[in-house]
Amino acid sequence: MSAFSGQKLDKIPAHVPPELVYEYDNARDPRLLEDPHARMRSLILEAPPIFFTPYNGGNWVVTRKKAIVDITMNPEVYSNAFLVSGHNSGEHKDSQPGLMLLPIAADPPRHTAYRAPLNQPLSAKSVAGLETAIRDMTNELIDKVLAAGRCDFLSDIAEPLPVTLFMKLAGMPTDRLAEFRHLATQATSATVTPADREATFKRIAGILAETIKARQEKREEDLISHLLDANIDGRHPTFQEMLGYSIALFLGGLETVVNALSFGVRHLARDQELQAKLRADPSLLPGAIEELLRLYGIASTVRQVMRDEVCHGVQFKKGDTVSLLLPAANYDDAAFPNPEQFILGRKEQHQTFNTGPHRCVGLNLARLEMKVFYQEWLKRVPPFRLDPEKKPRFVGGFNLAIASLPLVW
Numbered sequence: 001m002s003a004f005s006g007q008k009l010d011k012i013p014a015h016v017p018p019e020l021v022y023e024y025d026n027a028r029d030p031r032l033l034e035d036p037h038a039r040m041r042s043l044i045l046e047a048p049p050i051f052f053t054p055y056n057g058g059n060w061v062v063t064r065k066k067a068i069v070d071i072t073m074n075p076e077v078y079s080n081a082f083l084v085s086g087h088n089s090g091e092h093k094d095s096q097p098g099l100m101l102l103p104i105a106a107d108p109p110r111h112t113a114y115r116a117p118l119n120q121p122l123s124a125k126s127v128a129g130l131e132t133a134i135r136d137m138t139n140e141l142i143d144k145v146l147a148a149g150r151c152d153f154l155s156d157i158a159e160p161l162p163v164t165l166f167m168k169l170a171g172m173p174t175d176r177l178a179e180f181r182h183l184a185t186q187a188t189s190a191t192v193t194p195a196d197r198e199a200t201f202k203r204i205a206g207i208l209a210e211t212i213k214a215r216q217e218k219r220e221e222d223l224i225s226h227l228l229d230a231n232i233d234g235r236h237p238t239f240q241e242m243l244g245y246s247i248a249l250f251l252g253g254l255e256t257v258v259n260a261l262s263f264g265v266r267h268l269a270r271d272q273e274l275q276a277k278l279r280a281d282p283s284l285l286p287g288a289i290e291e292l293l294r295l296y297g298i299a300s301t302v303r304q305v306m307r308d309e310v311c312h313g314v315q316f317k318k319g320d321t322v323s324l325l326l327p328a329a330n331y332d333d334a335a336f337p338n339p340e341q342f343i344l345g346r347k348e349q350h351q352t353f354n355t356g357p358h359r360c361v362g363l364n365l366a367r368l369e370m371k372v373f374y375q376e377w378l379k380r381v382p383p384f385r386l387d388p389e390k391k392p393r394f395v396g397g398f399n400l401a402i403a404s405l406p407l408v409w
Contacts, residue, residue: 009054015317022051024061026300026323027190027396036400037263037296040328041340050314056190059302059321060314063328065335065351067312071303071324072356075107078303078322080358101251102244108357114241115361117230121223124364130165134372137161142380150387153405157377158261162369166253169365170246171222172211180207184254190397201247208246212239223249255399256298257366260352261373262402263296264289267342269386269407274342279378287344289370294350295342297327298399301354326351327400384409 012021024043026032032039040063049064062068071078100106103114120126141161145151159181167174186192186200211224219225227245230237237245268275278284305320316322329351331339336348353360360366386392387406395401 007057009058012052012054013058013317015315016052020048020050020052020314022047022053022061023055024051024053025055025396026398027056029396032396032400033394036394036396037327037331040297040325040400041331043325043328044331044333044339050312057321059323060316061323061325062311063325063332064312065329065332068324068326068329068351069355071311071322072301072354072358075111075357077306077309079107079306080105080111080301080303081107100240100244101248102241103361104248104358105244111357113232114245115357117227117232117237118245118361121226122361122365124368127365127368130169130365131368131372133168134161134165134369135376137165138373138376139380142376146381150406150408153265153407154258154262154402155404157373158258158265158402158405161373162257162261162366163254165369166249166257166365169223170249170253171215171220171224172208172246172250176207180250180254181258183207184251185395185401187251188255188398188401189395204247204250205243208243208250209239212242212246252360252362255401256360256362257369259298259399259401260293260296260366261370262405263298263400264292264370264374265377265384265407266386266392266402266405267292267295269384271342272383272385275378275383278374282375282378284344285371285374286367289367289374290350291342291344291346293352293370294330294336294346296400297330297350297352298401299352299354300325300327300398301358302398324354326354382409 012018024047029039031042043063047063050060050062050067052058052060062071103111103118106114138161141157145156151157160177163177163181164174167177167180172180183200183204187197187204189197192200212228215222215225215228219228224242224246227237227242232241268278274288278288301324303322303324305316305318305322307318309316330336333339336346349355353363384407387408390404390406392405393403395403
């Protein structure tokens with residue numbers, strides 16, 4: 001199957017039972033574009049737990065937490081190693097060796113060696129040193145919009161805060177924010193052609209290559225400098241491996257927190273009671289953030305089946321592509337009682353950061369950014385709500401995203 005080619009299959013593969021076919025287009029589905037997470041819940045209620053969609057070249061979609069955990073914990077059968085930037089097909093791996101995303105596109109045990117250099121700089125202890133910078137940046141952004149009594153939260157706050165912070169942390173130029181965000185959204189869009197996506201990744205690689213070369217000449221106090229000196233099985237990363245690291249960090253840093261903040265703020269804008277509760281008792285914020293992360297997962301992840309395998313009663317064939325719909329798994333009744341409700345104090349671990357060896361390496365930074373942001377925003381901005389005259393706009397693709405979020409207060 002040529003998954004994520006943008007084409008709809010004319011013929012369903014012979015090993016796919018008709019009752020497991022469900023038409024879901026992760027880029028253009030009208031209900032997804034109306035309300036992405038309501039659509040995630042509807043997939044739990046309407047579609048088989050594991051279904052086959054003919055859209056985007058044809059692929060399996062898994063929506064239940066238990067099945068997703070089982071797949072992510074079995075990398076021998078369900079591999080990430082076919083993921084190459086600009087492509088979702090292993091056939092291009094040798095022709096584009098410099099663009100293999102790291103550590104995402106490696107399976108254990110190689111993945112462990114590639115991930116190790118990121119664990120320390122992105123640990124909770126290390127990122128804690130960024131708290132003052134996050135607070136200062138948050139307040140500067142609030143200063144710009146407070147008196148106006150309105151803003152487009154996405155472009156005024158959610159894009160500049162995590163993106164600028166991450167670019168500083170990584171050592172990437174901070175004066176090209178709009179350009180970088182455009183490239184990141186194009187790279188994760190399911191509506192661009194494969195050729196355009198490949199061209200986008202090449203542009204990103206070209207920009208990041210400049211930064212890597214500059215750090216090869218002179219180290220700075222940033223993540224790229226740290227990675228250049230990293231020890232991977234007794235050696236330093238090659239230039240191609242540095243590109244792989246940098247592209248993966250670029251996409252993670254420029255997409256995920258932007259949308260997690262935006263969906264969370266949208267929820268609070270529609271729930272004045274919860275907004276007031278968190279203003280009155282900021283100690284509730286860490287638990288509230290986890291529940292907002294559960295309700296509004298962002299990224300999905302993809303695996304390639306390495307041998308014929310039966311998964312939760314469904315026959316996969318070697319070469320099949322399996323999409324793990326993490327945002328839908330957060331609405332799985334078997335894992336989360338009353339999944340549509342915001343409930344403080346849930347004990348079940350959500351799937352927004354994935355699980356197993358590929359659990360999000362940036363989760364400590366994401367949680368810190370969100371905590372500091374909500375502390376300052378709720379302290380300084382009066383009760384806010386959605387702009388009644390301008391509806392939010394949403395985007396599908398490999399990430400669930402917001403394109404515009406007008407607020408008033």
